[in-house]
Amino acid sequence: MPDEVATPELLSRLVAREEGALGLLYERLGPPLRGMVARILTSQEEVEDVVENSFLELWKQTAQKTSVKASVEVWLTLAARDLAVERLRAARKSPRRKLSPPSLDSAWLPDSSEFALFARRRELVRNALGVLPASQRAVLDLAVYRGRTEEEMADLLHKPLGRLRDELRATLRYVRQRLHALMGTWTANI
Amino acid sequence: MDCQYLEDLHELFLLGALAEQDEIKLREHVATGCPRCAERLGEAALTLFAILQSPRPLRNDPGARARLLRRLRAK
């Protein structure tokens, strides 16, 4: 069964161009991605398409590599979110340029040990996010799941841009600080 | 370079939510190789990842993996 092979092992096989490894990674990492993309897009077909495209992009970006340092969980999540939001923006003919998902090579991407640290505290993180006031949550959702820019959010919420910015940035700072508190040492190795 | 004033922008940068002039400012600054901003981008990526983990996972469709591999081979 797929769960018998660890993710780093599957990644090595992927780098060695083993197609089956991509299938096994998809089995393992697909469900959280589908859940997340379904928050952004309503058509089931589009959700599936975006999730598959992120795995195909992973395949493409590992083509010339000997190893992958970045956490594939984090990279796939950010990439799938961007691909989904790009579709939303295209559908509403947003003037904003295309989003470009980060390159798997980006040196700043969290690595698998940072992901592991996060994974062990997943429930605590979920709880910390769960206590955000509804109004902060709503603004965060507009940015994260609706792909709105600060300017668009200020318009939509009839708020002055300066205030919207202050509130949104404060919310993100709060989330970041909670994560820091929960994860303790996450930047100790940087 | 002092980039304290960019401190809160990295999450929004990764979300593509910044106004164009802020986005350009940060992009150009990051391209100079600022270690502090590299650290902040990593932190921002993990913060967004944590947020994006909150939706409930949805099971893959039966047959989805086979379709993915068909698409891979068709490329």
Ligand SMILES: [Zn+2]
């Ligand atoms: Zn900097």
